[in-house]
Amino acid sequence: MKGLIIKDLLNLKKGIGTILYLIIIYSFFTYTTGNSGMIIGIIAFLMTSFTITSMSYDDMAKWDSYALAMPISRKNIVLSKYLLSLLLGIIGTILATICAFAIVYIKGDFWGVETILELLLTAYTVFAISIVYISIVIPLIYRFGVEKARILMVGSFILPTGIGYLLYKMGFRLPSIEVLKVMLYLSPLFLVLILILSSYIAYSIYNKKDI
Amino acid sequence: MENILTVENLSKEYEGFSLDEVNFQLPKGTIMGLVGENGAGKTTIIKLILNLIKKKMGRIQVFGLDNIEDELKIKSRIGVVLDESSFHDNLVARDISIIMKNIYDSWDKDLFLDYLSRFKLPKDKRIKEYSKGMKMKLSIAVALSHNPQLLILDEPTAGLDPIVRSEILDIFLEFIQDEERSILFSTHITSDLDKVADYITFIHNGGVIFSESMDGLAENYGIIKCGISDFNKIDRTDIVTYRKNNFGYEVLVTNKEKNRYKYKDLVMDNANLEDIMLFHIRGKRIEGFNN
Numbered sequence: 001m002k003g004l005i006i007k008d009l010l011n012l013k014k015g016i017g018t019i020l021y022l023i024i025i026y027s028f029f030t031y032t033t034g035n036s037g038m039i040i041g042i043i044a045f046l047m048t049s050f051t052i053t054s055m056s057y058d059d060m061a062k063w064d065s066y067a068l069a070m071p072i073s074r075k076n077i078v079l080s081k082y083l084l085s086l087l088l089g090i091i092g093t094i095l096a097t098i099c100a101f102a103i104v105y106i107k108g109d110f111w112g113v114e115t116i117l118e119l120l121l122t123a124y125t126v127f128a129i130s131i132v133y134i135s136i137v138i139p140l141i142y143r144f145g146v147e148k149a150r151i152l153m154v155g156s157f158i159l160p161t162g163i164g165y166l167l168y169k170m171g172f173r174l175p176s177i178e179v180l181k182v183m184l185y186l187s188p189l190f191l192v193l194i195l196i197l198s199s200y201i202a203y204s205i206y207n208k209k210d211i
Numbered sequence: 212m213e214n215i216l217t218v219e220n221l222s223k224e225y226e227g228f229s230l231d232e233v234n235f236q237l238p239k240g241t242i243m244g245l246v247g248e249n250g251a252g253k254t255t256i257i258k259l260i261l262n263l264i265k266k267k268m269g270r271i272q273v274f275g276l277d278n279i280e281d282e283l284k285i286k287s288r289i290g291v292v293l294d295e296s297s298f299h300d301n302l303v304a305r306d307i308s309i310i311m312k313n314i315y316d317s318w319d320k321d322l323f324l325d326y327l328s329r330f331k332l333p334k335d336k337r338i339k340e341y342s343k344g345m346k347m348k349l350s351i352a353v354a355l356s357h358n359p360q361l362l363i364l365d366e367p368t369a370g371l372d373p374i375v376r377s378e379i380l381d382i383f384l385e386f387i388q389d390e391e392r393s394i395l396f397s398t399h400i401t402s403d404l405d406k407v408a409d410y411i412t413f414i415h416n417g418g419v420i421f422s423e424s425m426d427g428l429a430e431n432y433g434i435i436k437c438g439i440s441d442f443n444k445i446d447r448t449d450i451v452t453y454r455k456n457n458f459g460y461e462v463l464v465t466n467k468e469k470n471r472y473k474y475k476d477l478v479m480d481n482a483n484l485e486d487i488m489l490f491h492i493r494g495k496r497i498e499g500f501n502n
Contacts, residue, residue, distance in 0.1 A: 003313030010306045011299050061299045069261045069291035069363075070314050071283045210264035 004072065004080035005087070007063075008054040015050060019043065019092075027099050031107060036100040037122045040093065044123070047092025048130035051085040052137060052153075056146040065211045078142070078203045082195065085134040089127055097123040121184075131191050135198035142205045213239045214272075215361050215393040216260070221269035223255055228417060230255050233269070235412045235422035237361075240390035242383055244404040245397040246488065247414035253397035254294065256414070257365050260395075261291065273361065287315060290354030294365040297346055300339035304332060307353060315357035326352035330378075344375040351379060355386070362386060364396040368403050376400075380407050401485040413488060420491050425484075432482040433467035434490075436460070441477055449473075452494025463490035 009016075026039040058064055067077060100119055109115070136156045140149040174180070216237040223230040230252045237243045245253045258264045260271055262279055271278040273285045298307055304327055312318045327334055330348040332341070341349065347367060354362060362383075368376045383394055384407055398404065404411060404425075412422040423431070435445065442453070442460040449470055453462040463482060464470050471479045482490070 003310050006313055007299075007310045010310065011301060014301065057299050057301075061297055062293075062295050063299065065258070065263050065295075066291070066293055066297070068263055069286065069289075069293065071287040072314060073283060208265075211258075 001076050001080055001083070004067070004077065005084055008051075008080070008084050011057050012050050012054055015053060016047075019046060022046065023095065023099055027103055030100065030103050034107070034109065036104055036119060037126075039100050039103070040096040040119070040123050041126045043096035043099075044089060044092040044126045045130055045133075047088040047095075048085050048134050050088050051081055051134060052141065052146065052150075054084060055081065055138075055141050059146050068211055074207050075203055078138075078199060078206050081138055081202075082134075082199050085131070085138075089130045089134070093123050093127045093130075096126075128187055128191055132194060135194045139198055139202040139205060142202050142209070215239050215274060216395060217270075217272040218256070218260070219270045219272075221256065221259060221271060222267045223259060223264065224267050225255075228252070228255075230259075230417040233414070233417075233419050235410075235419060237393050237395055237410065239393055240387055241409040242387055242394040242396070242407050243410040243412060244408040245395060245412050245414060246399060246401065246404065246484075247397075248399065248492065251414040252417040253414055254365055255417075257293075257363055257395075257397060260363060261286075287317070287357075288359055289361045289363055290357065290359035292347070292350045292354050292362075292364040292367050294369065297350065298338050300337065302338055303336060304334045304338075304349065307349075311353060311357070317357045319356050319358060322358075323352060323356035326355060344371045347371060348375065348379070351382065355382070360392050362392075362394040362396070364394070366397055366399075368398055368400055376403060377406075383407050401483075401488065404484055411484065413491070415492060428484065428487060429481065431465050431467060432487050433464050433470065434480045434482045434486060435462040435464060435470075435474060435477050436480065437462070437477050445474065445477075447497045450497050452490045452496050454490065454494050461490075463487065463494060 023039070023043060026042055030036055030039045064077065068074065097119060100123075101116075104115060104119070133156070137149060137153055140152050140156070143149075144152060175183075214236045218233055218235050221230065221233040228250070233252075233256060235243070245256065247253050255264070259266050260273070260278060262282055274288060276285055278285060302310075308318075308320050308323050311323070312320060324334075326332075327349075330345075330352060332345055332349055332352065338346065338349070351364075351367065354364070368379055371379070380403060383396075386392055387394060408425055410422065410424050411428060413420040421428075432451075436459065437445075438459040442462065445462060445464075449464050449466070451463040451465060453460055455461075463486070464479075467479065467481075
């Protein structure tokens with residue numbers, strides 16, 4: 001397992017390096033626009049997406065058949081991808097949040113506890129969305145391959161947005177603050193559940209596959 | 212002699228191709244060549260041994276253990292080189308050592324570095340810039356550096372120049388020196404097998420034509436060259452296959468010594484591995500006889 005994660009990190013070294021440039025560019029944007037949510041959103045999300053890049057690298061090198069010829073189980077190959085996403089997602093969120101704090105502070109927009117809470121909430125929401133996203137995408141990749149899954153990924157964005165829009169048209173409105181708060185508190189549980197379900201599905205697809 | 216690998220009644224079905232009841236054994240301290248044309252089923256057999264694909268039926272034992280039940284235990288003791296599979300382009304040999312150290316408990320970094328310098332592989336050059344031969348040598352170095360007891364290699368010499376090929380074959384011979392370790396490798400380069408193989412398992416259309424020792428093959432098979440009248444005198448049961456050309460007939464027979472005596476008026480040549488393969492695949496069979 002450790003070997004697999006190290007393999008992915010070594011492969012992604014270059015890509016993760018470019019993230020540092022992005023952080024500088026977006027810090028600048030954030031500074032001028034004052035929208036500190038943006039930097040968190042983009043950085044955290046890009047970091048999580050590196051898992052998909054790593055899977056496409058594996059594909060190109062036909063790595064999986066080689067990995068499975070070594071003392072590595074199919075279960076660990078699948079789990080390593082989820083661990084990688086979590087790892088990258090957490091690192092990305094923390095990095096971006098620190099940047100956002102720094103910018104807010106430098107700009108003098110710091111209003112105490114409220115600002116901190118707002119930024120933390122943004123960071124958490126972005127992280128949560130990244131996790132949901134990756135939980136949809138990883139099983140799709142195992143089922144359809146990276147290339148086809150890329151197209152389906154776009155679909156996995158359009159669909160919820162479309163449903164949301166339809167609901168809005170049909171007269172649904174955002175629930176009250178109290179309901180949202182309950183949803184927020186329950187969301188970690190929901191995230192854990194979705195991760196377990198997703199990894200279970202991904203594993204059962206992968207386990208049946210001829211490599 | 213103790214077997215390191217036993218394959219029994221192994222079958223697998225694909226659309227348009229099936230592997231049918233493959234049987235063979237690989238004894239300790241020997242090299243077995245898995246030969247056959249492209250698409251004969253060599254890679255399928257290797258993938259089945261490694262449990263990369265699911266078998267339809269049959270049994271595979273490695274080191275006396277079931278290849279599925281004790282999969283990981285077995286895999287920590289074998290070194291594998293796959294034909295189409297390789298390392299990621301952006302890695303360097305040093306990275307690979309770090310990765311492998313975290314995969315194999317018995318990874319020997321110094322041994323790996325030894326192989327790298329012996330194969331003249333640069334440690335800090337990206338795999339992308341390696342030549343085909345260098346990539347293959349790297350794969351072999353990796354496969355050897357955790358002290359495996361069995362090497363399984365899919366077409367390790369295909370597409371390589373004769374110098375690199377002979378280097379690789381030398382390593383194979385060195386590997387089995389201690390008589391405890393074995394090698395199974397697939398190829399269609401018969402001259403490589405003439406140099407190193409102790410056993411040949413010949414696969415054709417998903418079935419085993421024969422699995423025999425190299426010495427046995429040399430003793431068993433012969434080729435009779437003759438005209439039509441002599442051809443008609445040969446016992447039909449003695450003919451494996453025959454080929455007809457402008458000068459007459461060439462006939463592949465078994466029991467070489469016995470038949471040399473039986474047909475002492477005819478010219479009997481030795482058959483090498485390539486002849487035997489070609490006769491089996493392209494030669495005509497006598498209707499009604501299946502030997």
